[in-house]
Amino acid sequence: MQTHIISLLVEDHPGVLTRMSGMFTMRGINITSLTVSPCEKEGLSRMTVAIDGSESELEKVRKQLSNLIEVVKVVDLKEEKAVIRDLCLMKVHVKDSNARSEVMQLAEAYGAKIANATLDSVIIELTEEPRTIDRFVDLMKHFGIKQLFRTGVTAIGMDTGGGLER
């Protein structure tokens, strides 16, 4: 088992998301994260899907996705050849000024921003590779995470694949 990131260019129609996710459901594959957004061409959307699965499962699902009529392009993004980002928003408990300054120092070390602060909590915003965020989240658990939101990964290939450029 390994995490794969699949980048899809799809026609921006109602039902495309259901059709795409149904492909995974039918094969019993769990989607670990999913983002959908407009892209460089009007009428098309980009979906970034992260799944856990074997190489052969990925290959099967990739071909089945290509078969969907409204899917224009499917790219399996390799980690080492892609810029991968996840956005995390979290509310961390700070019991006193000591805790607050520690949290803020750590946030700074990770390049995170303080989006809001109250007397007993701070809201931290961090955009990073998912693994870095995982580490930061682990650190913040020591202080107490009240709420955690992550957008799920979005990713862009460093070479030409994935987009409409040739």
Next chain:
Amino acid sequence: MTREKLKGAEIVVEELKNEGVEVAFGIPGGVLLDLYDVLYKDDVIRHILMRHEQCAAHAADGYARVLGRPGVCIATSGPGATNLVTGLANANMDSSPVVALTGQVPTAAIGSNAFQEASTFTITMPITKHNFLVTRTEDLPKVIHNAFYIANTGRKGVVLVDLPKDVLATRVDVNLHPKETFTGYKPKIKPNPVQIKKTAEVLANAERPLILAGGGVISANATEELRHLAEFLGAPVVTTLMGKGAIPENHPFSLGMAGMHGRIYANRAISECDALLSVGTRFSDRLTGWQLDQFAPEATLIHVDIDAAEINKNLQVDIPLVGDAKLALEEILKWLEKKRTTSPGSVWVQRIREMHSACEECIGDVRREGASISDMLIKEISKVLDDDVIVTTEVGQCQMFAAHYYITKKPRTFISSGGLGTMGFGFPAAIGAKVAAPDKRVVDLAGDGSFLMTCHDLATCVENDIPVVVCIFHNCYLGMVRQWQELFFEKRYSNTGLGTIPDFVRLAEAFGAYGERVEKPEELKDALQNAFESGKPAVLDMIVGQEDKVLPMIPPGGSIVGMIGTERCKPI
């Protein structure tokens, strides 16, 4: 010139006609009143009123398989659409081009649990190649055009168009017959020359080449090319259930159907070959058995398929070749002819001759020792019916008797539910087949269990003068399940006995059809003659042994070399 505004329903019918539609099988309903009103006034499209939507889908499917172009079925919203589901899933599994039109509640009411509302769009998504929910009348021309284009290109399949009532009733000003399609839909037709060369080289150097033909060969109209290649290579041909008819089964190179209920010789050839050219098949478990390492263990595996997603899905192959079967076979043959190669070793040719004659002996001899009444009947049917007769089957023992013993000589004359295994398919499919080819005789080989699932459409046959002949293997059991209970569950016949009800002859007569009982195999020929001569839809009630079995077979979990019940096969 000012254009007259067209109603959505008129646009639909105009576009159907533009796609060459001549027949539709369906049942109207509240939300389809506008569409049926246009059909009422139209004199091009013949609408056949079915008695159940499932039958409408099966009939469209049968029609499509006979003609090789899309069949059309129509159902209303809610229960009409959900009744279609089985038939659509069946057609899609067997890559049969069907376009389904369903009514839907008005767009403003969608999602409100309105009367006769079901989310047809989401329900049918996993069982269609593609589907549409039309929300604007202006979109109808493009949607209908694409429905036919998608259904009938690439790997063929089912496309459903869901039509809300207001979309059909609204008048708009539109351009008809658009040509635009989807950016992402480009069916790959032309095979890669590098893969062609690799394939040809393997075949040229093989000592024991074998061709495995699936339904894709028939659907690509590639049967001539297949026969030429087989003859040129000296390679025997085995088929899947869907591939029956890809080569005349009396051809000296034909070894018949392989797989779970296939012929032992066909399975043997798969085990012995050193190069296997598989064309238009998806290596279903009913073909390969459950031990994949035992499937063609000595062979270089070549897989020709129009659907790239089938490559390495069920079986890892050595040479994939994505593209249209007809083009691929032509190219392979061209390459081989250029580099005239040695034909396969005479040992293999001799071996094939042996296997073929063993086949002929076992399959052809009607009264072979130990033959069951079912065996005798199906062999008799195969002898009596001429080459042009279209045979459809239900699912279960009757289907496997037919697959094993019925000698199919032409493509598109053997029509069966392969992937989904839908009981009740054969009879409505026969209706579709007869409508597609009114000059040909159409026979449904049925079981009593299967026929009872869709027999109400005898009314459709009688009312519309569609004289198909149903031959029922009447064993008072759900025979195939009973056979498994006998062989693998120590004869505990749980819920497979059907009793003796109904009297099928009187049932036929009640519908105004012809009915006759066949108590002994020797009565069959005359009964068939009577049925055809009656000019009516007919039901022949053939009484068979209650414990007749389809043998040999690969037992569950078994491999292609591990068939049981081979006692009556000639050892080779």
